[in-house]
Amino acid sequence: MKKLISNLVVFVLVLGLFVIPVSAGEDEAVQTYSVWAGSHYTGFGDYTRKVGEYNLGNDEFLPELKGYYRFRDATRLFSFKAHYYDHKNISVDAKGTLSDRFTAELFYRSLTHQQGxxxxxxxxxxxxxxxxxxxxxxxxxxADYHSDRYExxxxxxxxxxxxxxxxxxxxxxxxxxxxxxxxxxxxxxxxxxxxxxxxxxxxxxxxxxxxxxxxxxxxxxxxxxxxxxxxxxxxxxxxxxxxxxxxxxxxxxxxxxxxxxxxxxxxxxxxxxxPETEKISHKIRMKGEVGKGQLASSLTFNQTTNKKVELTSDAWAGVLNYAVLLSPRTRLVAKASGTRKSNDDPFIDLRPWREGRPAPVTTPSYVTNFDFTRYSSLDRFEGKISAEVIHRLTPRITLDVLAGFQLIDRYDYPTLDESYQTKRFIGQAKMRYRKGLKYANTVKYRFEKTSDPFRSFRGLFEARGFDVLEPAVTIPTDPPSRFIFYYQREALRYQDITSLPTDYHEFEFSSTYKPNMRYSLTAGMKGKYDKNGDLDSLDVEHLTLQPNLSLTVTPAPRWSFMAGYTFTYNKSRGPVTVALFDG
Amino acid sequence: MSDYKTNSHNIYLTGSFVPTDRLSLAGIIGFNKSKAELETVIMPDITGRLDGALANLDFSFDRMHEYSNLDYEMLTLAVNGEYRLSPLVLLTVEAEYADLSDNTGYVYGIETGSLVFIRTGIRFSF
Structure with a gap:
């Protein structure tokens, strides 16, 4: 911590060299200072960790200090801001610019967070x-859970x-x-x-x-x-x-x-x-004019290693964006991106199950080895393409239409050498109407249709019927005893489960009426609905509605008021399960 | 299957007043009332499937859904003022009161609490 602060002080002094040698003799230089010195008091009642989540003080006055400095001349700009709230909440920011040749910024901030x-x-x-x-x-x-963050x-x-x-x-x-x-x-x-x-x-x-x-x-x-x-x-x-x-x-x-x-x-x-993580990344970028439009692209390679267990994850990502004016009123924005992720597949070495134990009732012993290789469902290729056309229908009306497609191809999921693909089609239309400053209206609708969203295969629910399981051990008694172990119940699970939707709808409307500079009224509504219709015995859906209303009134130059109301309604429908163990 | 419903109302009023060139005042009132409830979970009737090995277990979960219920109100009142003592010196005063009423409690228990915050100081400009 002390090293961080000492580095900060040194750097601010270096940045200050931008200013000091020239400011004394520079007639056009403008300097602004301000210092605020004061105190704050915090008093708490009952449970403090919610209302005082980020406050250190408790029924006490603490000193507080703010400072601001700005220097500017024809070629240089330097600014310094600092705020001492308490000894755990401090921020310092220094910026310097030397014509178009050099810019530098240094910052430090800290805060404390109290948790329940x-x-x-x-x-x-x-x-x-x-x-x-x-x-x-x-x-x-x-216990007193808290964390102090320094950046x-x-x-x-x-x-x-x-x-x-x-x-x-x-x-x-x-x-x-x-x-x-x-x-x-x-x-x-x-x-x-x-x-x-x-x-x-x-x-x-x-x-x-x-x-x-x-x-x-x-x-x-x-x-x-x-x-x-x-x-x-x-x-x-x-x-x-x-x-x-x-x-x-x-x-x-x-x-x-x-x-x-x-x-x-x-x-x-x-x-x-x-984990002990090391991430190395390389990124190349290119942008410029191609034809009549602007092209921006990048190619990135990331390698992340958890050095504690020597597990590595690699990712390649490419992005291509192209924007062009199709006509004076029409603009096209086309985007394409692809990401390929691969992770090490660790071998999980487990102790033999029932090692040293005899078979049920009789010998020989029944020992099973559950060692396995964990193949990650994050191994995948993900591709996205979209095209957006923005067209000015009239001087007051703008129409924005977007169509896109996304493919996620998961390798080795749900089992080795199998592939599980999610495909998503996206459609969106947005229209804006503006009449000077008096009216501004926006309406938007978005639809996503997803086939095979990610799901946990056979992750839930046992099918009724003990007899569908093959006994692990048949004991040669008369009649023979069939012995089924607990781990075999895994085979009774049948339900693929997910909370992700196959159909998604989003609607948004906003209207602002401003008859003059004194009054402004805004009303809006946001709505989202999604459901998954592919699950045979689950009925997963989510609904959110959020109307809002706000009014701004400036009855006189010295008075202004703003009032608003937002209501949020949310409904989620999903399965509720209880884990049981009967001994 | 069960529904989890959330209703959240958020209302605010802010105002600012500059009575003189030296004095400016501002204030805010905010109120949030939120409630969330999980529908009563109706578990399948397995009475006919209980044999001797399971008969000792109680498979009713009548009150299980209540744990996820939320019901709280948050009131925030804040005022601040600035008075210019001279062209280069400004006196600032702020006060805030926040009151949280947690009627059901959740992971951390009942979180009902209040906060009084007062800040004052003088700003010098050069």
Missing amino acids: QDLLANLETREAGGAKILTHELRDKG AGAKFNWLVSRDNNIRIMAAHRSVLRRGEEQKIGSNHCYSCHITSQSVNIDKRTHQFEAGVQADVEKFTLGYQFGYRIFDSRAFDPAVYYDSAMHPTLNDLSYKVEFPSRLNYDDTILAYGAY
Whole structure:
């Protein structure tokens, strides 16, 4: 923290060199200063963490200071703003411009955020027949969760040569977050025991960008390199995982049978650890005149690695935008983009299930290996194309029509070597009517038709009928005993589930009437409706309506009033399920 | 299937008045009233499917939906004034009162609380 502040002070002094040597002898220079010095008081009643979420003070006066400085002459501009609210809420911003040759900016800001405690009250204990279905435990009741955020950064832009307009850019940003947060640990289903504890936060993000840009004939070409790292210096939180045993039966055999079905129990393990991320990006850009229009394009490659587990994700992205005047009244904006993402496929090595345990009733033992390779549903190609035509029908009426198509092709989903494609057609029409300053009206309608939105395949609901499962073990008794394990119930799930729509409608209307400079009345309405009609036993839909009204009155030059009302109605329809464990 | 409905009303009134060249006043009144409710969840009747192994369990969830209910009001009152003591010196005064009434509570419990904020100072311009 001290390093950040010292860097800031040094940089402000360097920026100040822009000003000081010349300002003394420059007649045309204009300088403006202002300093505000005062105090603020905050007083709280009852629960403070909602109404005082970003306020540090409590029933006390705290000193507060603001400062502003601006220098300007024919070729230079320098400004400095600073605000000290309290020792956790500070902002400083300094900017300097030297003709068209050099610009620089330095900023620092901090704030504190107080957070409430999840009481876990929804995790309600229910007991039936002695079986504890769910329990929760706040091990840090009344904890003081808060985080202090510090951000500092610098930006430079230097015109190296006016020949070919060669520019160099560089930027840096660091974000630190410290404090305490709530971490919730979940035990396995045998105890359904949820615990909460306080853990330290010490998260750091550093980001650096550098680029070069030049004009080559009709085009502007650019390259930008980006580097970002994130890590947490706090110790990974750890939690005790209960001994695995039957919730109600105190039979000794269960005390060895249950742990054999788990990867771990009766131990303290780290959980909720943050990744250690490194992201490297390269971006090339090109823009310029092509034919009668303007072309802007970019190609980006990102590689992100979680260095803690050496997992890497790569992404290629290309963007092409073209805007052209088709006639003096008509403009076309065409866009195309494509993204390809691929992630490492980690191998998940699990402890053999029921290792060392005999088969039910008789031998040989029944041991299963559930090791698997996790293929990511984020591996995909995503392409978008759209065309928008903006046409001025009359001097007062403008019509805007947009049509687009989006394709998402997910690799290895829902199973290896399978592909799951989502296709979306988009249509939108917008009309604006304006008559001087007196009337301004806008009406817009958007429609999206999606086939096969992302869904979790067979992610929910067991089909009734135990006998549809093949027994894992048939015991040669007379008659034979069929033994079905809990994990086999996975095969009973049948419902593909999603909350994403296949049909989406959006309507928007806004009208402003301003008879003179004293009065202005605006009324509007926004509406959204979506539903998924492809799910066989689910009926998912969402509806939002949002009318609004506002009035501005300026009855006299020294008086002005504004009043407004907004109503929001939202209805979501979806499945409600209850997770059960009967012991 | 169940419906989750939200109703939110938001109303505000602001005003500003400049009685003299030295004094300016402004104020705002804001009020928000929001309510959200999950429809009572009707679980399938499985009475006929309960055998000996499950008969001890209670599959009714009559009050489960109540946890997601929200009902709160937020009132905000704020006034501020500026008085020019001289061409280069300005006195500023601000006051704000916020009152949140949380009638049902949620993840963090009942969040009813109030805030009084007062700020005053002098600005020097050069």
